[in-house]
Amino acid sequence: MKDTDAETSPGWQPLKGMRVLELAQIMAGPVAGLMLADLGADVIKVEKFPGGDDARSFNSKGAADMPASFEVLNRGKRSIAINLKTPQGRESLRRMVAQADVLTENFRPGTMESLGLGVAELHAINPRLIYCSITGYGSRGPLAERGGFDLILQAFCGLISVTGEPGRPGVKPGVSIADVNAGILGAMGVLGAYVHVLRTGIGQHVETSLLQASMQQLYWYAALFFSGEPLPQRLGTAHPVAAPYQTFGCADGEIAIGGANDTNWARITDVVGHPEWCDDPRFSTARARLQNREALTECLNAALAGHSRAHWEALLSAAGVPVGPVQTVGEALSHPQARAMDMVVDAQTADGGQRPMIGLPLHFSGRNAPATTAAPRLGEHSGRVLEEFGFSAAEIRALLEQRCILQSGAAGP
Numbered sequence: 001m002k003d004t005d006a007e008t009s010p011g012w013q014p015l016k017g018m019r020v021l022e023l024a025q026i027m028a029g030p031v032a033g034l035m036l037a038d039l040g041a042d043v044i045k046v047e048k049f050p051g052g053d054d055a056r057s058f059n060s061k062g063a064a065d066m067p068a069s070f071e072v073l074n075r076g077k078r079s080i081a082i083n084l085k086t087p088q089g090r091e092s093l094r095r096m097v098a099q100a101d102v103l104t105e106n107f108r109p110g111t112m113e114s115l116g117l118g119v120a121e122l123h124a125i126n127p128r129l130i131y132c133s134i135t136g137y138g139s140r141g142p143l144a145e146r147g148g149f150d151l152i153l154q155a156f157c158g159l160i161s162v163t164g165e166p167g168r169p170g171v172k173p174g175v176s177i178a179d180v181n182a183g184i185l186g187a188m189g190v191l192g193a194y195v196h197v198l199r200t201g202i203g204q205h206v207e208t209s210l211l212q213a214s215m216q217q218l219y220w221y222a223a224l225f226f227s228g229e230p231l232p233q234r235l236g237t238a239h240p241v242a243a244p245y246q247t248f249g250c251a252d253g254e255i256a257i258g259g260a261n262d263t264n265w266a267r268i269t270d271v272v273g274h275p276e277w278c279d280d281p282r283f284s285t286a287r288a289r290l291q292n293r294e295a296l297t298e299c300l301n302a303a304l305a306g307h308s309r310a311h312w313e314a315l316l317s318a319a320g321v322p323v324g325p326v327q328t329v330g331e332a333l334s335h336p337q338a339r340a341m342d343m344v345v346d347a348q349t350a351d352g353g354q355r356p357m358i359g360l361p362l363h364f365s366g367r368n369a370p371a372t373t374a375a376p377r378l379g380e381h382s383g384r385v386l387e388e389f390g391f392s393a394a395e396i397r398a399l400l401e402q403r404c405i406l407q408s409g410a411a412g413p
Helices: 003-008 028-038 068-074 087-097 119-125 150-156 177-200 210-226 262-271 286-291 293-304 309-318 329-334 336-340 382-388 393-401
Strands: 019-022 042-047 078-082 102-105 130-135 205-209 245-250 253-258 323-325 344-348 354-358
Touching: 019 028, 019 087, 028 042, 028 068, 028 102, 028 130, 028 177, 042 087, 068 354, 078 087, 078 382, 087 119, 087 382, 087 393, 102 177, 119 130, 130 177, 150 177, 150 210, 177 205, 177 210, 205 210, 245 293, 245 309, 253 309, 262 286, 262 309, 286 293, 309 323, 329 336, 382 393
Parallel strands: 019 042, 019 102, 042 078, 102 130, 130 205
Antiparallel strands: 245 253, 253 323, 344 354
């Protein structure tokens, strides 16, 4: 994309012209593809049939409906359904790889090699190809052959052990941290490899895993562990190395307050009407506050209980203290700040309608242009995509007749 094009477009799409073949499914791989699509790449989902991406079946409405959970991760993409168990299907993919920039997959290690579609085979066809693999435990080590699941890797990597309330069993965070972060890391790896390709013409095998994506979240706890300091027990919303830095109860709900340094602690004590706490030996230093977190929490909960979240948010914010209400998901997504930062965008749906969805969490000089076309039906673009990759009409018909590809809808060759 030329700089002049970027200046005249409604949003900057730095990856416009990049072709991505997404063999990944469910969440981690599709998140990576969504990030690339939102940056302008042409992301083509290469799906099995029948069924396609397993996430298509995550449906609480009915078999004829496309799940909203699938739509939100696959908007802006196209779908081609190929039976990779057939020689013709595998050869069709190889022909596409020869003209692609990126291939993403999240099969168990060895699966792609068993199909003759491993890194070495595909780099022999296209040395510039960026081959991105997202696995569960990584491609080497004693657990490499295990499959990857968000819950299991969060448990394995220690995230559940440090999440939850004191004295109670650990809980999984309410969002799919391992899957989402693995997808973001995969996209970041693709971008790094793309820079390398532009400089050298040589592709890369980019690898990340749910294990790496989970363990990356442990920065604070790893710092304590590797320095020989004791690890705190589950702390609810509290921070392992700073206090007060957690949520507290108000008259109508909870509020999060960050008073991790002496300046903000002094401001908090003034706002809640207890300046004497600054001289209290339990709370007078950062270390003392951390050691006496339980007493500190009791004092602040009692002081805040008499007024609403909005009352305390206004006073603390005016005083310069980091503060925010504990909102529901609905409150957060409906807040005008979410729209202002383009984190909620209106995207098309497969039924011809429109629905708000999560947007691109990046801006370039104040702009972005997320892909808002509808998530594809299974095999919706099979014929059209193959035509773009140089397949003749006769070849496409033969593949359809031999059940090597599936074409649905009206988007044929």
